[in-house]
Amino acid sequence: MLIHVVNPNTTRSMTDKIASAARAVAGGTAEILATQPDMGPVSIEGYYDEAYAIPGMLQRILEAEAAGARAHVIACFDDTGLDAARQAVASPVVGIGEAAYHVASLVAGRFSVVTTLPVSIPVIEHNLVRYGLAARCARVRAAGIPVLALEDPASAGRARISAEIEAALRDDHAEAIVLGCAGMADLAADLAARHGLPVIDGVAAAVALAGGLVRLGVRTSKQGGYAPPPPKPYAGSFAAFAFPPAR
């Protein structure tokens, strides 16, 4: 069983960390194909970055589907481009954000999310409302650390995340923690042990759920919003496209 895990940003070290987390949970049950787009932002922090990451990510998903992937995982906590990807391919697609919320809902009455920067809070809250799981989320917290600082062992990132988990236990009555960034994948086990409650990493959660969907033989419905788009001409090309547009 081949599971494709796509990191929608262009930072290879994050892809490697994500692949490692994915392979750890897959064990011998699935082969992991980890990719990233050739073009796009080096990290995704908000809606604007998402807009330029999605075309390159969809390219990887279409290629992997053609190469035999049985399921796809989108390894950005915003679930970047999840709906478009579901229209694009027949195999199931799982976002690491939604995966983490579903897993947390199976082991806790309510959970809090700890993400990187405040700019991501509204995106995450929007997704929770849409998925119907906002009622299960006590609070979305930001640790105040940029995504790429998580790649730097000298940063204070881990301590800040730990402090937010403390606050979630004390103030939110959270029963579980969801880590709100693919770059936190390597921290979950330690944090769970230190704080004494489930700490969910979305990458691992999504790979586990994607493998389950393949075993179940369940694929994305093609009734309704995920029906393939009607075939149509596309004008122009991206060749002359200044990337990204100057702001």
Add this chain to the structure above:
Amino acid sequence: MLIHVVNPNTTRSMTDKIASAARAVAGGTAEILATQPDMGPVSIEGYYDEAYAIPGMLQRILEAEAAGARAHVIACFDDTGLDAARQAVASPVVGIGEAAYHVASLVAGRFSVVTTLPVSIPVIEHNLVRYGLAARCARVRAAGIPVLALEDPASAGRARISAEIEAALRDDHAEAIVLGCAGMADLAADLAARHGLPVIDGVAAAVALAGGLVRLGVRTSKQGGYAPPPPKPYAGSFAAFAFPPAR
């Protein structure tokens, strides 16, 4: 990996069907221990039956936990006694109702449930509201067939379920169907093929999710509502208990 699947009613033929569905999805990845309580109603249709099924079911779960089960599946679509079971043991516990809702939410924008009798509709709706997934459910439908009639190949059960799926596609804009009874586990594949949309059986869904939780190393939170109950004396015994009480 040992996964315990408990049928909370006392009808062995249903246990066998459930075990078969569980083993089909587990394949080589997990061993299935299928049990049922010694005492209790032969089927569960509403809150009253649940009340007399739960003590016997908890007994099986405690025994299986002691025997090394790494996860438990409660194979009644009402998710009978799910909260009590989560307090009772450390391993994760998954209800087949909730499992089916989560899986359907991963492959469809919205789904309809097709259950057996109208008396079960409010129980299911209550669970959906509580889990936060009511927004994803277009409608809960009853096919008008008792649970045990599903065991009788001569009954019209399958045709009635198929008719409700037709109605869900036409009237509810459902993108997926959740089968609302453990006794329908053997019908999912055929119905999916006939109607052209995902048809989710809760037993298979729960076994897949339970296996995923074990691989993730995630267990039920003991912070909050699932903390073990404080130790306390229990008065009397069930020995003199007329069972069930005469109504």
Add this chain to the structure above:
Amino acid sequence: MLIHVVNPNTTRSMTDKIASAARAVAGGTAEILATQPDMGPVSIEGYYDEAYAIPGMLQRILEAEAAGARAHVIACFDDTGLDAARQAVASPVVGIGEAAYHVASLVAGRFSVVTTLPVSIPVIEHNLVRYGLAARCARVRAAGIPVLALEDPASAGRARISAEIEAALRDDHAEAIVLGCAGMADLAADLAARHGLPVIDGVAAAVALAGGLVRLGVRTSKQGGYAPPPPKPYAGSFAAFAFPPAR
């Protein structure tokens, strides 16, 4: 008019306190029959305790219905077994939790609940969501005192409850307080006077509502979820049931 008030736990001193609160509000308008099961936990703190309390409680409700009770009150703030009891008998059944929420909603825009232990918070929140009255509840607070400590005049229970009411006024903008445990029945009047807002005891509220339903001639609907369960065989007996199962 005979109103049956059942304490679902097996602590007789709580039954006596509950009976006293019930008779105070019934005055000359109703006769109170106060009972408790012979078997089960000495207090109910969470879902697990509930599972073992319900069969014995249903026995008392069926007996009282046969003895002419016109209404039943379940005197545990979790509304333990309320749905099963409504299926079991024709007379109306009122839980003290729901009664308190309804009464508070008639005299205040929003209320906070003050209960005993944190383990009860999720149960109460679940009920509020289900009843549709979560929007009226500002917050569920735990005073951090076990149920039976309320029986001990030397405990600091009353002071801790008072402190939580202060906090609810200051931080929740609560306009009324619901006391979240049957064992607090004797504190309501004093706390209302001290804090200057309505303080609702569920036992009194439920007896008042139950009496009202009888005067109205309104009984539980037998359409839908509270229809009597279809008659069916019950396997085994509770005679050999280790009680409670060893955890």
Add this chain to the structure above:
Amino acid sequence: MLIHVVNPNTTRSMTDKIASAARAVAGGTAEILATQPDMGPVSIEGYYDEAYAIPGMLQRILEAEAAGARAHVIACFDDTGLDAARQAVASPVVGIGEAAYHVASLVAGRFSVVTTLPVSIPVIEHNLVRYGLAARCARVRAAGIPVLALEDPASAGRARISAEIEAALRDDHAEAIVLGCAGMADLAADLAARHGLPVIDGVAAAVALAGGLVRLGVRTSKQGGYAPPPPKPYAGSFAAFAFPPAR
């Protein structure tokens, strides 16, 4: 115990019918004072009529409070002026709409409302949302009959209401019916018998709840939205007020 029931419109025959329904449920437990304003519309069908009915109704409530009423019932299904009345007096005030929703919620999982004209549907839906009980209401239906036609025994009103109850059972899965007009108070018992489910009349429900609040010693909270308005000058007078303003 004196309970004041105010009919906010100026049709005396409706006041008499309301008083009769109120006295039937009060029995020997309370004395009923039934009033109506001197001025205002002969019936209330929508927001505009409400605006001119409230000042006269508040006058009656202030007078009755001064005369010793222990509770007030507003006998219009729109719960006309309920919030203003709660600010005006110390005794509890119950609207017949809210009373009916609360009573129906105690004996049924969900209910449908059958009112008079479609213009009232949005008012009722607004109240249900606000009270938090919209989740318990399956649907608000209009029988298509003006309020005052209910006073005419020759009208087809009763048959039309019965037809809507049939439809609510069949299409809404309603488990109870709330009659959405004070003028239907005399129909509830017959309709309940004919259709085999609880049919709630708001007048009786409100009198029962008001009596219960008095017995409980619970009065409207003066914390928050029902605090008495700050004293202030009022300019002008209504003496020169063309009534109603020409449209």
Add this chain to the structure above:
Amino acid sequence: MLIHVVNPNTTRSMTDKIASAARAVAGGTAEILATQPDMGPVSIEGYYDEAYAIPGMLQRILEAEAAGARAHVIACFDDTGLDAARQAVASPVVGIGEAAYHVASLVAGRFSVVTTLPVSIPVIEHNLVRYGLAARCARVRAAGIPVLALEDPASAGRARISAEIEAALRDDHAEAIVLGCAGMADLAADLAARHGLPVIDGVAAAVALAGGLVRLGVRTSKQGGYAPPPPKPYAGSFAAFAFPPAR
């Protein structure tokens, strides 16, 4: 284009301030007719004051409609009598509360409201729930200043409002502020500049929206709840009405 702005209270200095804010946003695009009732409370702080303000306000709206007004703005943040006004006239009617919520929703993910006194908080929260925009409002805050104190330059009103905006930024993650009183109309620009986020004054917002509706040719729907009330007799007159009734 004539836009009618009615101040529902009887304080002329507030009418003047409102007219000034309205004319500033209308510029050359609309003529502003600013009115106030002859009778009623000098300020509106809660439901009780509203009850006596609405009849006089409706009189002004009916007069202005007859005089050619193409739209009406109700310049009280509680949206006093908005529904009744919509039934009364054909031209569109906009409340300054709803206008501010809609405008804030167009430029911010979520907003907080800063109003005058705590007694107004429940009224505002009620409106937000009803309009469906409660999900966009982080919190309703009261600065603890009476409406008319805003007319006094020596009061500490401005500083207290500024302190609440600080708190909304820090604690509510508010992205915009809605000023919750018509009497704050002159403060919006300064506060926006000082705090660095959009600060919405409802009077300006409502005039802008009302002008837009006129340009769009869109008027209040007469299907459903805003259909004109059926013609009917009105009994009595307000001539003998003690105003306001002695409390």
Add this chain to the structure above:
Amino acid sequence: MLIHVVNPNTTRSMTDKIASAARAVAGGTAEILATQPDMGPVSIEGYYDEAYAIPGMLQRILEAEAAGARAHVIACFDDTGLDAARQAVASPVVGIGEAAYHVASLVAGRFSVVTTLPVSIPVIEHNLVRYGLAARCARVRAAGIPVLALEDPASAGRARISAEIEAALRDDHAEAIVLGCAGMADLAADLAARHGLPVIDGVAAAVALAGGLVRLGVRTSKQGGYAPPPPKPYAGSFAAFAFPPAR
């Protein structure tokens, strides 16, 4: 005042129709700059098409902002790329979907949407939930006509839309209709006249609201989710990007 209206698809005839609707409502109050991207799909029907339309659309918005546009209107009913655009520029950005919902909410208690194809229904429902206005929408209906068929006068599009409006009046109790496609802009006035209720075209609504925001001096909040994205490198380019990727 320069208002930029961008048609996110590449069909010039739709841009012309949109520009015409925009200029009709702007009248002399604003100059309209109508644009479309050079590249992307010829129509947007679902999430997949959106993904390839957004980069080109953002380019136009950044150019127009630099050219002095005071506000931007995104003329696709899905509100394609609205959040990204709000991060990109300082001037306010209004989607025609959200604009239509807000305008309908000002003149009707509830509305129904009539869009083109069923594949768009989930996108629209998602937006309504997110904006908080789902409670105001009775139903989203699809007329079963592709977007570009609206450009063909010989198609049956208008008749099908009219039939859906009939159904919305009869079955949804809709009080207003929102036309769910920019390509329907020229039909609103006729349909309103024929069916006797407000029919809202999003293009006109958005231009009216955008003009209002400019007059109010209100711009997108830069606190929270619409803060400009942190500056960062973008890898690769779109030059070698096969467009669209072969499915």
